[in-house]
Amino acid sequence: MNDFTRLSINSATTKKWTLAQVVEGCVNAGIPAIGPWLDRVAEAGLDKAARLIKDAGLRVSSLCRGGFLTAADAEGQTAALADNRAAILEAVALDTKELFLVVGGLAPGEKDIVAARQRVADRLADLVPFARENGVRLVLEPLHPMYAADRALISTLGQALDLAAPFDASTVGVAVDTFHVWWDPELKGQIERAGRENRIASYQVCDFNMPIAADPLLSRGYMGDGVVDFATIGRWVRDAGYSGDIEVEIFNQEIWDTDGNTVLATVQERYAELVLPYS
Amino acid sequence: MNDFTRLSINSATTKKWTLAQVVEGCVNAGIPAIGPWLDRVAEAGLDKAARLIKDAGLRVSSLCRGGFLTAADAEGQTAALADNRAAILEAVALDTKELFLVVGGLAPGEKDIVAARQRVADRLADLVPFARENGVRLVLEPLHPMYAADRALISTLGQALDLAAPFDASTVGVAVDTFHVWWDPELKGQIERAGRENRIASYQVCDFNMPIAADPLLSRGYMGDGVVDFATIGRWVRDAGYSGDIEVEIFNQEIWDTDGNTVLATVQERYAELVLPYS
16 A cells, blocks of 8 residues: 555646645545645635635645745835735645745846845745744745746755745755755755755655756646656655655646546556655 | 957858858958858868968867767777767867867756766866877867757756866867857856856857747847847956857857848847957
């Protein structure tokens, strides 16, 4: 019998399913946790979503996502902080401690990446007190550098840890997502550091498919379909002391076009073969 | 009058031109140096190519390229070393000191990136004595991490410098190519380090166009068309002590479809506006 007690399905993996369908699918498959995106929660309505998940006996491993903190103008910054405070409250309502932040890219027309990254640090400092008061951890997610310009100016785990350093580990953590970090020559050392600093808030698994999809956002794949070494990264994360949920988040058109129950079955099969033995 | 004394055109920028056409185009445009690729040299014939460039009074800023050193089997490794020794001799014949190495990606089906990177270090050690004897510098080029799996397992400037560290700076250097490194949160510090260690063998400029082209190799653009901050990176490279050639290397279908002389004129215009003031 395979042990799925740490497996969580991110709702983006079964994109065409409503939240109720994800919940039902996970219950039927014996998957004990989900990581919902805000859009699925909004569709269901926050209170109903929270009740739905709780009544089904599922955990919420994380909420995806806040972030997009890089606005250069005061109005944009105010709006971003309001959005993120709302997301913090949604995390509370959904009974998860972990709120992913995808921090955003350059402002329109901007070239000064150093200044833009400083704004990320500044907005993070603005948000931390509210997150702390509400018992929510802001999870800084380094994204693959191909998304630096338009999605996330946090490009490495080391950079995420540097950004987190001024704050309590219980309020600012980091995510290790195999798709985004597999290439990093510093990965082993930075995962060890993340463990020492008690910052690992999430371990997300999916593969990096080659060749890169024409829409590079959709190049994620089932574990085993791409180039990621799950055994090695899994051991590093385990040896760093992480024992929390392992969330599967895949953006991939072909997988989105597949029946959700089939997707869950494949995820479980790959997880049992490639992830579980090293976790 | 703009000063083009440090400008060099990489032959990939005018892909449809023969070497003779690149040489003629550069002479006519007042561009004093070129960076040929081996394919253009092979077409012309090595001796003829060397004479052609010399007779035109041009410098060869670098030769592109050796590398692809990651074969996992003995046969592939022997072949790679032979290819690279031949490229070293071609660099000598073309009277350039700088031979770019694009080191290659994972072996077919391989997942163990740590082992593959170790093979890069091992093959580099194999090549260094021959390069030194011939007065050629092996230029390690970090490529954007989106090419880690299939083109270059050197993904950051810091990693390139670590790989170079065991060897004399006159035999192993590094390239700073804005397209590949602009996103790196460690860039400033690693350029400073590269300067201190006398490793900067080439500064290549082109932009990183967004959105990323469907073929991600072709997402390079004219300076000014993408997200790269040439002023900041240019100052870092200058302040690190680099005063050599500045090579423009653009892979871009639209630019390849443009008349070569028009391309050179645009390159000169953008260079004068965005690169020269900070070099």
